[in-house]
Amino acid sequence: MKRQELRIHQQGNPDTLKDRYLTFWADKRLLGLSITCVVQIVGLQRITNFPDSPAYVKGAVSLRGDVFPVVDLRQKLGGDANEYNDRNCIIITKISNSLYGFIVDGVEAVCQVLQEEILPVPYFNNESLNGCFSEIVKVPTESSVEKIIFLLNIQKLLSKEELELLALAER
Secondary structure, three states: OOOOOEEOOOOOOHHHOOOEEEEEEEOOEEEEEEHHHEEEEEEOOOOEOOOOOOOOEEEEEEEOOEEEEEEEHHHHOOOOOOOOOOOOEEEEEEEOOEEEEEEEOEEEEEEEOOHHHEEEOOOOOOOOOEOOEEEEEEEOOOOOOOEEEEEEOHHHHOOHHHHHHHHHHHO
16 A cells, blocks of 8 residues: 655644644654654655765655755664564755655654643753754653654754755755
């Protein structure tokens, strides 16, 4: 069965979207991204490689007339490269008016997170991770173990230098 794509409609009252987060997996971490940052979710596409780019930059995708760079989020966050499977997908976001795709291990759900459930993120002993995780959320489960969702700050996930490199490679 062919995977359906999800297009996020951001019309209407923005207040109805501000507490909603897309949750997904990357390197055994449950991550969350404000639904207002998500343009679309698609299955893996044919990716054209960028020469001489970091391992986490997989290349560019052309989708309905838009060409944009694609980054493997697992590798960007320091994880190992894995073979892709039918659960992997690309989350398309907009950063500084440009489209970027992030390959993730799988999408979990769209959930509502109340402001009082959001906690500050602990400090990581890894400078590249500090800043890209903005907050955390503890979510109760049916078992007594809570799930922790790391909320991503998409604006800080890629450095200014990385954004410039991807913009150059895209041309």
